[in-house]
């Protein structure tokens with residue numbers, strides 16, 4: 258009995274020590290780490306034609322990497338983003354690539370390796386949302402969300418990680434969601450995929466401990482004010498306003514450039530996660546109801562993206578690779 262108590266005590270001290278050490282390390286990293294140089298990097302961003310992916314592509318372009326590749330299904334959006342990147346004198350290519358198809362991912366990965374080179378920063382950003390209760394979800398909705406939000410991350414990692422390991426240089430980034438850490442009514446399929454990406458990235462982070470020079474980053478943003486969750490309402494929108502794409506982009510770039518493993522946006526969500534971990538799950542239900550989270554997706558609707566909102570039409574740029 259005493260021996261078992263001593264053992265638990267020793268384990269608790271060890272856990273507290275590690276937590277303390279890692280917290281200090283994270284704070285130190287946040288304040289003192291200089292952003293890394295990406296001028297020799299080949300960056301690939303899935304879903305880079307619009308939304309957060311487009312903003313990330315333009316933010317990378319400011320840092321003048323060797324090449325920026327964007328993937329998506331809509332060629333008009335991809336072309337516009339590529340042109341805006343090349344206006345900043347950065348080489349860029351776009352590939353029409355539906356990431357729900359494993360064979361297409363592998364085919365485009367081979368093409369990129371041959372025509373551009375080894376991707377060194379992979380940003381798995383493309384995501385889709387059905388926004389229906391599980392009762393109304395059709396098998397196609399579920400399979401499609403799983404393919405885009407989860408399986409595509411696995412296939413891209415399998416396609417690009419071997420070269421990163423060979424070269425001793427790489428970074429895998431995952432745009433997840435707070436719904437990868439907390440469940441919510443009306444998004445069972447989406448939350449499943451985002452929880453899966455959390456598991457994937459944690460496992461990957463641990464597997465890559467054995468290799469030097471390769472980093473992982475996972476970002477968990479709350480709702481972003483860009484139409485993906487159009488109509489989503491909370492009871493106190495002033496207390497929990499939707500995030501701006503620019504804020505998510507800036508924080509994501511900082512996390513990538515300082516090799517942070519995980520970021521939750523906004524930062525006060527760490528408190529929510531803490532209480533979620535230590536309190537019984539049933540105690541969250543009244544809190545969810547009070548905040549109106551049980552009705553949050555009731556007014557959800559699809560919003561067609563508007564190119565005009567993304568800024569001026571681009572001029573063509575013939576000098577760079579397509």
Ligand SMILES: NC(=O)c1ccc[n+]([C@@H]2O[C@H](COP(=O)([O-])OP(=O)(O)OC[C@H]3O[C@@H](n4cnc5c(N)ncnc54)[C@H](OP(=O)(O)O)[C@@H]3O)[C@@H](O)[C@H]2O)c1
Pocket residue numbers: 303304305306307308309310328329330331332334354355356357381382383384385405432433434435477478479480481482483484485486
């Ligand atoms: N918006 C939010 O409230 C929010 C909150 C937390 C996390 N996130 C996550 O952030 C990421 C970016 O989303 P966003 O806010 O920028 O939403 P968005 O504006 O709807 O953009 C989604 C992006 O994913 C691409 N995409 C979707 N299905 C694809 C497919 N099958 N193949 C290739 N590309 C595909 C789209 O490109 P095409 O249309 O050209 O295919 C588009 O570029 C997603 O992973 C999302 O889950 C978003």
